[in-house]
Amino acid sequence: MATLEQTRTRQDHIAEKIxxxxxxxxxxxxxxxxxxxxxxxxxxxxxxxxxxxxSAGRIGARxxxxxxxxxxxxxxxxxxxxxxxxxxVLEGNFKGADLVGTLHDMRFVLLDNDTKLLFATTYxxxxxxxxxxxxxxxxxxxxILFCNCEGWPxxxxxxxxxxxxxxxxxxxxxYVASPNLTVAEAWRLEKVGKAVDELxxxxx
Amino acid sequence: xxxxxxxSDANVSTQAPMLDLHEIQATxxxxxxxxxxxxxxxxxxxxxxxxxxxxRRLTPHVDSAxxxxxxxxxxxxxxxxxxxxxxxxxxxxxxxxxxEAFRVGMAAxxxxxxxxxxxxxxxxxxxxxKGEIHIGLNAFSDSKEKWQRIVEMxxxxxxxxxxxxxxxxxxxxxxxxxxxxxxxxxxxxxxPIEGSGVDPLPGQGRPIKAGEFILGYPGEAGVxxxxxxxxxxxxxxxxxxxRKYQSRVGAFNRFLRANGSTEEERELLAAKLVGRxxxxxxxxxxxxxDNPALGADPKRNNDFNYANDTHGRQVPFGAHIRRMNPRxxxxxxxxxxxxHRVIRRGTTYGKPYDPNAFSQxxxxxxxxxxxxxxxxxxxxxxxxxxxxxxxxxxxxxxGSERDPIIGRQEEGAVFTIPKEPVRRRxxxxxxxxxxxxxxxxxxxxxxxxKWVASLSG
Ligand code: HEM
Numbered sequence: 001m002a003t004l005e006q007t008r009t010r011q012d013h014i015a016e017k018i019x020x021x022x023x024x025x026x027x028x029x030x031x032x033x034x035x036x037x038x039x040x041x042x043x044x045x046x047x048x049x050x051x052x053x054x055s056a057g058r059i060g061a062r063x064x065x066x067x068x069x070x071x072x073x074x075x076x077x078x079x080x081x082x083x084x085x086x087x088x089v090l091e092g093n094f095k096g097a098d099l100v101g102t103l104h105d106m107r108f109v110l111l112d113n114d115t116k117l118l119f120a121t122t123y124x125x126x127x128x129x130x131x132x133x134x135x136x137x138x139x140x141x142x143x144i145l146f147c148n149c150e151g152w153p154x155x156x157x158x159x160x161x162x163x164x165x166x167x168x169x170x171x172x173x174x175y176v177a178s179p180n181l182t183v184a185e186a187w188r189l190e191k192v193g194k195a196v197d198e199l200x201x202x203x204x
Numbered sequence: 205x206x207x208x209x210x211x212s213d214a215n216v217s218t219q220a221p222m223l224d225l226h227e228i229q230a231t232x233x234x235x236x237x238x239x240x241x242x243x244x245x246x247x248x249x250x251x252x253x254x255x256x257x258x259x260r261r262l263t264p265h266v267d268s269a270x271x272x273x274x275x276x277x278x279x280x281x282x283x284x285x286x287x288x289x290x291x292x293x294x295x296x297x298x299x300x301x302x303x304e305a306f307r308v309g310m311a312a313x314x315x316x317x318x319x320x321x322x323x324x325x326x327x328x329x330x331x332x333x334k335g336e337i338h339i340g341l342n343a344f345s346d347s348k349e350k351w352q353r354i355v356e357m358x359x360x361x362x363x364x365x366x367x368x369x370x371x372x373x374x375x376x377x378x379x380x381x382x383x384x385x386x387x388x389x390x391x392x393x394x395x396p397i398e399g400s401g402v403d404p405l406p407g408q409g410r411p412i413k414a415g416e417f418i419l420g421y422p423g424e425a426g427v428x429x430x431x432x433x434x435x436x437x438x439x440x441x442x443x444x445x446x447r448k449y450q451s452r453v454g455a456f457n458r459f460l461r462a463n464g465s466t467e468e469e470r471e472l473l474a475a476k477l478v479g480r481x482x483x484x485x486x487x488x489x490x491x492x493x494d495n496p497a498l499g500a501d502p503k504r505n506n507d508f509n510y511a512n513d514t515h516g517r518q519v520p521f522g523a524h525i526r527r528m529n530p531r532x533x534x535x536x537x538x539x540x541x542x543x544h545r546v547i548r549r550g551t552t553y554g555k556p557y558d559p560n561a562f563s564q565x566x567x568x569x570x571x572x573x574x575x576x577x578x579x580x581x582x583x584x585x586x587x588x589x590x591x592x593x594x595x596x597x598x599x600x601x602x603g604s605e606r607d608p609i610i611g612r613q614e615e616g617a618v619f620t621i622p623k624e625p626v627r628r629r630x631x632x633x634x635x636x637x638x639x640x641x642x643x644x645x646x647x648x649x650x651x652x653x654k655w656v657a658s659l660s661g
Contacts, residue, residue, distance in 0.1 A: 126587075
């Protein structure tokens, strides 16, 4: 149980944070200032929760067992056209990603007249745990996709990790609903759920 | 360097070795003898000059891996930590060419290694993690007398140098039947290395590219790994991870007693935790009863995969050897099992395993294993193993279950034994082996040792 003193310092801490937000919003548009006043109670509850900020290792954010990677990469001449064409013929299929087994999602957004690529993914575990496995298991898929990025050293280059890290931006904030649910666990639970239903169907 | 016996169990290849065996240190390739005796000597270099003099004196006694498959009677290896390379006067540009994880040392990588809680460097023996360990000498022998002789010889060389301090001497081996600190036969499986002069034993799998284990050769990706510079320093060298575990034998025995009501049940449970009976016999080949003759036969005791055990009913998915070398197990994540292997030199120290030790005091009796992990990327591999295969279970489809032998267990930890019609879930798994210290070393080639010894400044 928290002691009286701990409770008090915690409340001081929240009050301090509230003050900081109020100062930040002092010159906000009218609608924002009103909203802050009306939403103050909800904000206080939010601020009372324990902080969850963590790092995915070298770069990127982490919550529990999942991490995020957000990269903005300048594309090589002609690279934008090739990526757009490639994503087009794939028609949203990424069977290879199923195989990887750590990727929750992948998002490709071509920016600025197809001169830059925004790539964002949520994955399980540590930043560079499986990069060496990509090198020996799926080198072609990696090079086909990323050769379109300016300065891509090739998946076999020892510089590849540095290259990726350089294009990455750690998310300033990131919300994850189920921080302990890895892809493997989600697939396992889907299977278990189905098996339970089948069993109940038989009984019922 | 001492006498070499004629006979050998090794599967000597008909093809000439492709590796520069005369350059590579013997400990990298030569298997632990049986029986085995030895010492780890950790030294500090207080004066660069003395460090180089020590290398000059000891290098002629460091054995190469030439004819490593022939049993030898005693050999010495010498490895240097990053702090040691600094202390001995290796130049800045060379120092900077070593990988980051090696430069900062094992203690500083505790987050990546998941060395937290009881395993946190803060709880290590005080000699570790302070940058004071500079040189690691290691002696192996098949007899007590020759072991003492080689250790005496080394002592004679370092003791007379005033700029060298002794940090720690840890003897190992001399265990009844060579059993490890939890009472198992160990040191059975090793990764087969291409071009090493020896063909894989049955069950060892295809040879793995030498560059995974020794610098300067192509690895599994077809290219050599980045190597410390200059070339003479890096080539034919490798990295050694040194991890000292204290075995909590009381806790381990209490766990077996609480979950097995007969001797047979307890031994079966002990076998399920590892994937082998204590005799070394693999559960895949002896699923119901132990077969000590099988355990003792190097031609048969590793000759298996998991093709007929896809549900884990023989070897649970969480068992130590199925995690540490999943062989052909279907994993949930895209994994190349051939790039996460290490050469293991397990060395058991302290009192022998005692099946009648049940008390908490027994947990603290000095007894355990010092593991040497040898690989051209030992740092990256240790971090991968700790993160993915030891303190995790998702990679093999068992959620957050951890390795029952070397995992750091949290409150409420379980071990699942797949079974028909329903699985058995064993509760009360504790941290049976606690990490008490560790460091990374570089194990240079013979030429590199001479090169470092001849540096000036
Ligand atoms: C005190 C700690 C440990 C104990 C008591 C222990 C015990 C054992 C035993 C009994 C075996 C089976 C026999 C054999 O194949 O040699 C084994 C195998 C093995 N252990 Fe450990 N071990 C310990 C620490 C470690 C650590 C820290 C690692 C890893 C990084 C590791 C990696 C392995 C590997 C790779 C195998 C061979 C698996 C195979 O190829 O089937 N062990 N261990």
